[in-house]
Amino acid sequence: MMQPIRGFKDILPSEIEWWQKIYIKSLELFRLFNYQEIRTPILEYNALFLREKEALSNPLSKEMYSFYDKNQRYLSLRPEGTASIMRAYLSNKLYLNNYLQKLWYFSPMFRYERPQLGRQRQFYQLGLECIGSLNPASDVEIIRLITLLFDFFYVKGYTLEINSIGNILERSLYIKKLKEYLDPYLLDFSVEEKKKFKFNPLKLLDTKNQKIQAILAEGPSIMHFLEEKSLKHFYTVCNNLNCLGISFKITSNLVRGLDYYNYTAFEIKRSCQYKKQTLAGGGRYDSLCSTLGGPFVPAVGGAIGLERFLLATEQDKTNSLYQRDQKILILTKDVSSAKYIWFIVTFLIENNISFELDSSSHKLKDKILRANNMGIKICLIINTKDIDNSCILLKNLDLHLNKLIKIQDLIKYLKY
Numbered sequence: 001m002m003q004p005i006r007g008f009k010d011i012l013p014s015e016i017e018w019w020q021k022i023y024i025k026s027l028e029l030f031r032l033f034n035y036q037e038i039r040t041p042i043l044e045y046n047a048l049f050l051r052e053k054e055a056l057s058n059p060l061s062k063e064m065y066s067f068y069d070k071n072q073r074y075l076s077l078r079p080e081g082t083a084s085i086m087r088a089y090l091s092n093k094l095y096l097n098n099y100l101q102k103l104w105y106f107s108p109m110f111r112y113e114r115p116q117l118g119r120q121r122q123f124y125q126l127g128l129e130c131i132g133s134l135n136p137a138s139d140v141e142i143i144r145l146i147t148l149l150f151d152f153f154y155v156k157g158y159t160l161e162i163n164s165i166g167n168i169l170e171r172s173l174y175i176k177k178l179k180e181y182l183d184p185y186l187l188d189f190s191v192e193e194k195k196k197f198k199f200n201p202l203k204l205l206d207t208k209n210q211k212i213q214a215i216l217a218e219g220p221s222i223m224h225f226l227e228e229k230s231l232k233h234f235y236t237v238c239n240n241l242n243c244l245g246i247s248f249k250i251t252s253n254l255v256r257g258l259d260y261y262n263y264t265a266f267e268i269k270r271s272c273q274y275k276k277q278t279l280a281g282g283g284r285y286d287s288l289c290s291t292l293g294g295p296f297v298p299a300v301g302g303a304i305g306l307e308r309f310l311l312a313t314e315q316d317k318t319n320s321l322y323q324r325d326q327k328i329l330i331l332t333k334d335v336s337s338a339k340y341i342w343f344i345v346t347f348l349i350e351n352n353i354s355f356e357l358d359s360s361s362h363k364l365k366d367k368i369l370r371a372n373n374m375g376i377k378i379c380l381i382i383n384t385k386d387i388d389n390s391c392i393l394l395k396n397l398d399l400h401l402n403k404l405i406k407i408q409d410l411i412k413y414l415k416y
Contacts, residue, residue: 007113007121018310019124023106025152026126033145035102035128040084042108046076048083048292063111077110081127082260082285082301083292089131090294100132106306118277118308127303128282131289134298136236139264139284140244142302146268146280147246149304155312158270158279160246163254164234165202165265166226168287174225175201181219185212205253221252233263260288264300270312279312280304328355328414329371329379331364340387344380344407351411355380372397378414 004010011019027037046066065077078084085103088094094101105127112121128145130138143160150158165171178201186194193212196203207213226234241248254265265283269276282302289297330344341357348355356376358367364381371379381393386404394403394413405413 005121007115009120009122015310018313019306022126022149022153022306022309026104026106026149029145029148029152030104030128033102033141035104035145038085038088038103038105039107040078040081040088040105042078042110043075044078044084044087046074048087049076049079063113065110065112078107079109079111081105081107081109081125081303082129083288085127085129085301086131086288086292086294086299089297090289090292095132095295095297098132100130102128102130104128117272118311119305120307124306125303126306126309127301129299129301131299132297133300134286136233136264137240139237139300140240142282142300143241143246143266144244146282146302146304150268150279150309153309153313155270155279155309158268158312160241160248160266160268161251161254162237162241162248162264162266163251164223164226164230164263165255165261165283166222166230167262170225170227170230171202171222171262174220174222177220177225178202182215185215202255205255216253223252230263237264260285260291262286266302272311277308278305279308327374327376328353329367329374329376330355330357331367331371331379331381332383340382340384343387344382344392347407347410353411353414368395368397380410 030037046064049064050061064079067075069075085105089101089103106124107127108122108124110122113119115121126149128142130142143162147160166174179197182197182201182204186197188211189197190209193204193207193209204212205216207216238248238250248266254267255261261283263284263286265281267281268279270279271277280302282300284298284300286296286298288299289295328348330341330348332341345355345357358370360367362370368379377396377398379395379397381395383393386392390407391404392407392410394405394410395401396403403413
C-alpha cells in the first residue's frame, strides 16, 4: 500500500476545520492593523535563500529541498517565508505604491529535518512582515499581533523571550570575543559543534548541550557590545511591551537562525513533554533588501509554526475553538422521495443553514445512528406523502422528539 513520504502529513477533514478557523481569525485581526495577505510561489531560485557568502554559515544549507530543473536552473522549495516576501516586494516594485508595506501569509514551507512532534518536513507558517519602518513600534506591533492570536485561541503558559543581536559591526566584535573565550574548550566539542564554532559561532548559543550551556553562561554577553543606538532601540521595544502589559524575559543568548537578522530577536516558547518548544519567532532584518539587490529598506517580521500552535490549542479541548458547527442531516425515507431533496436543500441554502445530505444506500435507522454518533442534533426526513402535504418530518436527536411540521415553519423550528 502506498504511504506518504516521511515528514509529509495529510491534513484530514476532521483537522482542517481548525486550520480554517485560525486563517479566518487571522484575516479579521490583521485587517484591523492594515496587514494584507500575500501568496508567493513555493519554488524559488536557490540563491534567494542561500547566498554564496553565507553558504557555510547558513543552517539552511543542509536542510533545503534543492534541484536542477530541465533548464538547469538551481531551484529550491521555499524553506522560510521572509526571503520570498522580500523578493516579491522588490520584483513587483511594491515600494513604489506605498513606502510602508504590511504583509502576512499562511503558507507551507519545506525543510529536510528530522520529523518530530509538531514539526514535519512540510510544515506551515503564519507570518507577518512590516517592510519600510525603522520604528521600534513596528517590532512591538508584530509581537502584539502574535500574542493576540495566542490569547484568542487559549494558548496558555507561553513565555516571550527577547534579545538584541545588534548591528553587523557590534555582532562581529562580539563573535570575535566569543571565539576567543570558547577556544580553550574546543577539545571537548563534537565535530558538529566545532563546525558551528568555525562558521557560525552564534549558533552555539542555542545549543542543547548542557556542558556548553554552562560554559556560555560564564562567557561574554552581546549586550556588552551594543552601542547607544542599538540599546535605545531595544529598550524602547521593552518599554512598549511593558505599556501593553505583555510579559517578557530578556534572554542574552537568544539568536535567530538566519544571518540577515539585526537588533530585535524574539521567540515564544512553551513547555511540552518536559522540554520547551518554540511556537513562534522573528525579529528585525534591515539589511535583507539590500542583500537581494534592492535599496536599503528596514523591516521586521515574525512567524508562528502552525503545527505546534495547533498542538498548544489542543491542550484544552473544551474551548470554543473545538465546538463544531451544528449541522442538519437530510435523509430520504424511500427512493421515490429523493427528487424532493433539492427543494429542501435550496430552502436551507437561502436561509444560510449548514446541512449534510446523506445519499448513502444504508437503511434509515442506520443513517440516524450515524447522525447521532456525529453529534448532529436535527434530522430532516423526507418522504413523498409528507411533501405532497407541504410537510417534513423533523427528528430532534437531543430531545428524542419527532414532529411533522409545515415546510414554511421549518426555519422557526430550526432556530428554536
